Every structure is written in C-alpha cells, then in structure tokens.
Amino acid sequence: MTREVGIGVIAMGWMGMTHSRAYQQVVNRFPDSGVVPRLKVCADTDSDRTNEACRRFGFERTTEDWREVLDDPGVEVVSITSPNWLHREMCLAALEAGKHVFCEKPVGRGPSETREIAAAAHAAGLLTFTGFCYRWSPVVQHLLALIKEGRLGQVTHYRGRFFCGYGHNPKSVLSWRFERNKAGFGVLGDLMSHALDMALMLAGPVAEVVSENETFISERPIPSQAGTHFAVSEDGPVAAVTNEDYVGAMVRFANGARGTLEVCRVIG
Ligand SMILES: NC(=O)c1ccc[n+]([C@@H]2O[C@H](COP(=O)([O-])OP(=O)(O)OC[C@H]3O[C@@H](n4cnc5c(N)ncnc54)[C@H](O)[C@@H]3O)[C@@H](O)[C@H]2O)c1
Structure with missing residues (x-):
C-alpha cells in the first residue's frame, strides 16, 4: 500500500x-x-x-x-x-x-x-x-554504531574539521553568504552547524567551549546581478565581508572527552 x-x-x-x-x-x-x-x-x-x-x-x-x-x-x-x-x-x-x-x-x-x-x-x-545531511552518510552511521556498541572503547578525543574552498577566490562576488544581515553568521552557521551536529551525535553534549574567528578575505566584488559565491568579478567596486571565514574551537564534552572543531570557507 x-x-x-x-x-x-x-x-x-x-x-x-x-x-x-x-x-x-x-x-x-x-x-x-x-x-x-x-x-x-x-x-x-x-x-x-x-x-x-x-x-x-x-x-x-x-x-x-x-x-x-x-x-x-x-x-x-x-x-x-x-x-x-x-x-x-x-x-x-x-x-x-x-x-x-x-x-x-x-x-x-x-x-x-x-x-x-x-x-x-x-x-x-x-x-x-x-x-544536517552528513549525519546520514553510511560511514558516519557506521561510526555511530561502533561507538554505541562500545567497540571503540571510551571516546576521549574528538576532532571535527570542515574545510571548504567555495570562498577561496578573493574575486568571488559578495553573495548573500558573506553578508551578516542576510546570512547571519558566516561559517559558524554555514559549516560549524554541520561539524557540531556530528560532534553532538558522536561525542555527546558540549560542556565548555572556547573559540575564535577570523575573516581572511575582508572585501569582495559587489555582484552586478544576484550571483552565487561561484560567480567571479575581476574588476568593479568592492564591499566589506561582514561575517567570518573561519572558526576554531576547543571543546570539553560533558563525558570528559576533549576535542577541536575547525571550519573554514576560504581554503585554496
Ligand atoms: N545541508 C547542506 O549541506 C547545505 C548546502 C548548501 C546550502 N545549504 C543551505 O541551503 C540554503 C540555500 O543555500 P543555496 O546554496 O541553495 O543558495 P543559492 O544562493 O544557491 O540559492 C538561493 C535561491 O533562493 C532564491 N530566492 C531568493 N529570494 C527568494 C524569495 N523571496 N522567494 C523564492 N526564492 C528566493 C534565489 O533566486 C536562489 O535561486 C541556505 O540556508 C544554506 O545554508 C545547505
């Protein structure tokens, strides 16, 4: 039926x-x-x-x-x-x-x-x-099963890293992703949301975190029409990128595990 x-x-x-x-x-x-x-x-x-x-x-x-x-x-x-x-x-x-x-x-x-x-x-x-599509990847589900079954022992270290290159070209236009009033956060929302979702699933709740961020490419060409970040403009006026390209965090999980989470959108 x-x-x-x-x-x-x-x-x-x-x-x-x-x-x-x-x-x-x-x-x-x-x-x-x-x-x-x-x-x-x-x-x-x-x-x-x-x-x-x-x-x-x-x-x-x-x-x-x-x-x-x-x-x-x-x-x-x-x-x-x-x-x-x-x-x-x-x-x-x-x-x-x-x-x-x-x-x-x-x-x-x-x-x-x-x-x-x-x-x-x-x-x-x-x-x-x-x-949160990555959590459904077969390899991630397999890892989750191994952890749940105790086959990896106690999880004491966790490293989550999501490095992307979609913004690595400084000539890539200032699409909505690079503007705080349109996107909100930069990679904190775009990529760390994925990295953290997976960390919560695999290592459990986070008790404490310390982090920092950086915007490596501080200005980009203004798009002449509604462009994505893949559109490139060689000349013309530029404007400020108003959210972050990079976030790195040190994390203490509630179960005592220690970890690092790192995300970036401008890896060349
Ligand atoms: N889960 C993932 O892995 C993943 C990957 C990429 C993007 N995303 C998310 O998906 C969302 C969209 O990202 P994208 O990369 O597809 O963006 P995009 O720039 O490729 O597409 C945005 C679309 O929205 C349309 N649009 C703008 N205003 C509109 C309106 N008022 N009514 C109807 N359509 C309108 C645009 O014309 C464009 O076609 C974002 O929230 C992003 O964070 C998630």
Whole structure:
C-alpha cells in the first residue's frame, strides 16, 4: 500500500535542486517506505530556475510567489531552501499553513530566529526536519554504531574539521553568504552547524567551549546581478565581508572527552 505525498520546494538554488533530486529518489532508495513523493510546485523569484527545475524534475507547476506553495492544499511537505534571512518568515508561515517543514540549516540567521522557529514547530505538532545531511552518510552511521556498541572503547578525543574552498577566490562576488544581515553568521552557521551536529551525535553534549574567528578575505566584488559565491568579478567596486571565514574551537564534552572543531570557507 503506497501513499502519495505532495511536495512543494521554495527557492530553487543549489539546495532547492538537491532536495528535488532527493525526493525523486525516495521510491528507488526506500522501496518499502510506502511513500511516493509527488513534486507539486516549486517557487523562486527567478523564473529561469523554476523552469529549469520543471524540466529536470517534472514539477506540476511553478510560481514566483512562495506563498502560493503554502496555499496549495495538495502540498503536505514544504522544503525551505532559501537563503537564511528568509527562513524565519517562510518557516513560520508554512507551519501556520499546517505544512510539514524541511528547512535547510542553519534555520535562521542566529539563535533568536532559530529559537523562534523551533518554538513554533513544537507548538504546531507537525513533522519538521533540518538539512544536517552528513549525519546520514553510511560511514558516519557506521561510526555511530561502533561507538554505541562500545567497540571503540571510551571516546576521549574528538576532532571535527570542515574545510571548504567555495570562498577561496578573493574575486568571488559578495553573495548573500558573506553578508551578516542576510546570512547571519558566516561559517559558524554555514559549516560549524554541520561539524557540531556530528560532534553532538558522536561525542555527546558540549560542556565548555572556547573559540575564535577570523575573516581572511575582508572585501569582495559587489555582484552586478544576484550571483552565487561561484560567480567571479575581476574588476568593479568592492564591499566589506561582514561575517567570518573561519572558526576554531576547543571543546570539553560533558563525558570528559576533549576535542577541536575547525571550519573554514576560504581554503585554496
Ligand atoms: N545541508 C547542506 O549541506 C547545505 C548546502 C548548501 C546550502 N545549504 C543551505 O541551503 C540554503 C540555500 O543555500 P543555496 O546554496 O541553495 O543558495 P543559492 O544562493 O544557491 O540559492 C538561493 C535561491 O533562493 C532564491 N530566492 C531568493 N529570494 C527568494 C524569495 N523571496 N522567494 C523564492 N526564492 C528566493 C534565489 O533566486 C536562489 O535561486 C541556505 O540556508 C544554506 O545554508 C545547505
């Protein structure tokens, strides 16, 4: 017995495309789940992106107004894959509309927005999910099983490192990720959220932490149009990067284990 579940995806950038592809694979990867995702509608202010998503994934329709996704009675689950400054408004509206919500990390621009969204999610009693994808990797799940079974003994040391190069080129434009008012934190939200999620899962709660941060590339070219961080501009005006490129932390876990967590987006 299978049941169709209507899906709406809001914002068809990198992650909107990734979520759509993942929904398409559910039947193949989880044949016994009894669930068949139906890609109903996708939204983006850029119609080229929604048209491309339609062509690639077969959404039934597209819209430039994300609220139309929430108005659709055929949509049960909404993926919110927009930039961080839109998470709060979109999550609260989706929960208000009675939709189950899969929001990308970091779920808002900082603790106050995240807390507000979490409170609304708990109050709504709907299913909610966050895009901490790395914890589901088979090798990480295997490691978790080894730890749980005690086959590695007591965990006394933990090292989490997520080094990326997506911002290593100083000519990469000042996309939303590099602006505090749009992204909130820099790598603390973008990459440390993943590193910490995995550390909490594998080594348990953190008791104490000391950390520091740095912005190695302090200014970037202003994009001439809404560009991603992969867009490059050789000349033209520049503006300040207003959040951090790097965070390093020393951690004491509640179980007594010691660890370091380090994330960076400008590794060349
Ligand atoms: N889980 C992961 O590993 C992972 C990886 C990458 C990104 N993310 C998260 O996914 C989110 C999106 O990141 P991305 O890299 O896909 O960004 P992106 O810049 O590639 O795409 C953002 C999209 O949002 C659209 N958009 C902007 N305003 C909109 C609006 N008002 N209505 C509808 N669409 C709008 C843009 O047109 C663009 O298509 C972020 O929160 C990011 O932290 C998670």
